[in-house]
Structures are given as structure tokens and as C-alpha cells.
Amino acid sequence: MMSMMMSINYAILGILSTQSLTGYDLKKIIQDSSFMYWSGNNNQIYKALVELLNLGFVTNEIQMQESSPAKKIYTITAEGIVELKKWVLSTPEIAEIKKTFLIQLAWSDLLNDEELKSLLSAYEEQIKMQIILEKEKSRRGRFSPARSRRELTMWEMIQENIISSYESELSWLETVRNKLGSDFQQ
Structure with a gap:
């Protein structure tokens, strides 16, 4: 059964399917994108990451740095790949016209x-x-x-x-x- 996650979660899974990243790096990618239409604010992204962690679709690893604060690196799991693929195969929504x-x-x-x-x-x-x-x-x-x-x-x-x-x-x-x-x- 398809979970009822927000589409930002799938965007994050998709990005993480290409490489492991920090929440900050995810935020930059989403903000720079023309078709990932979320504001990319920290609350949206970190809330989605917590949900994805709880569902077992991503893991995180704390990377210590000498001169900077520690970084959390997020990685998609095998379950996350399966969930992403299910979503990609689902019937697409027709684009809304909001002009x-x-x-x-x-x-x-x-x-x-x-x-x-x-x-x-x-x-x-x-x-x-x-x-x-x-x-x-x-x-x-x-x-x-x-x-x-x-x-x-x-x-x-x-x-x-x-x-x-x-x-x-x-x-x-x-x-x-x-x-x-x-x-x-x-």
C-alpha cells in the first residue's frame, strides 16, 4: 500500500538516491530547482527527514569536523528506494493551473x-x-x-x-x- 507522504518526501528520496547529503545540501538543491516547488525552508525539509528516518526510508550518520559543527549525512535505504520506485510508478497528478x-x-x-x-x-x-x-x-x-x-x-x-x-x-x-x-x- 502506498504511504500518504507529502511529495517533498519523494523529492528528498529522489535526490538522496543520487548521493548522500546533509539537510543543508538538500535545502540548497530544492531552492535552486525550478520544478521542486517547495520553499525549501528548514522546517519543511527537516520535518520530512525526521518522517523518512522514522519510516526507515533514510538513515543518518553524524560526521565530526574539526573546525565546524558536526554534520548529519542522510542516505537512502533499500526500503526508501522501493518506496520511491512505487511512487514514481503511481499515476501522475495533472498539473494545477494557478496563474x-x-x-x-x-x-x-x-x-x-x-x-x-x-x-x-x-x-x-x-x-x-x-x-x-x-x-x-x-x-x-x-x-x-x-x-x-x-x-x-x-x-x-x-x-x-x-x-x-x-x-x-x-x-x-x-x-x-x-x-x-x-x-x-x-
Whole structure:
């Protein structure tokens, strides 16, 4: 039977399946990720690690350091691998669409033409900046396991999915401007 763990727990198990890490290192990886959408705050991560320890899905080892505080290194167990695989094989959830901009746009008839044009331009600039940021993340190849060619391909495709969704949003915004008429063109 599938346990009812939060998906952050599975993200942590997945990351630990690539290498043993400290809670701090896990936090950095999650914060730098574009698709692991948790805030990566210490409470979330350490609460999840305690739960994973209690379930026997991870172990920890205290590593003493001379000039720094001791570190806890977390490692996935065989049971953790089995649980992660069960979750990966489970039916995926359909992505939720949560776009505040669409709610703003729904009531944008309250705005005059200049205000609406300004709103569209501000959103467009945010999207363009996000595309630049994502392309830079992709170029730097932050946390991107490559234990096999297939795994590397999957991580590249995830990054491509993120970039293409922003590019699609930009294209859609251009369509909105076109449908509104020449007064709304850049």
C-alpha cells in the first residue's frame, strides 16, 4: 500500500538516491530547482527527514569536523528506494493551473487602455526575465544527475519543459495583444 507522504518526501528520496547529503545540501538543491516547488525552508525539509528516518526510508550518520559543527549525512535505504520506485510508478497528478495574472486579466476591463497595456508589458517583462533565468540555470546544469544517458535526457527534457512553458506564455501574450488590436502592440 502506498504511504500518504507529502511529495517533498519523494523529492528528498529522489535526490538522496543520487548521493548522500546533509539537510543543508538538500535545502540548497530544492531552492535552486525550478520544478521542486517547495520553499525549501528548514522546517519543511527537516520535518520530512525526521518522517523518512522514522519510516526507515533514510538513515543518518553524524560526521565530526574539526573546525565546524558536526554534520548529519542522510542516505537512502533499500526500503526508501522501493518506496520511491512505487511512487514514481503511481499515476501522475495533472498539473494545477494557478496563474494570478489570469485572474487579473479576467477583471482587466476595469482598466483604461494605457493601464491594460502597462499590465501586459509588465507581465511580458517578467516572463522574458524568467526565460533568461531558466536558460542560465540550464546552462550551468546545477543539480542534474546523469547516472545514465536516459537520466540525463530526462533532466534536460524537464528543463526544456519549463523553458517552453514560459515561451508558450510569451506567445500567448502576443496573441492577446493581437486580438486586442493595434493599440496594444509593443
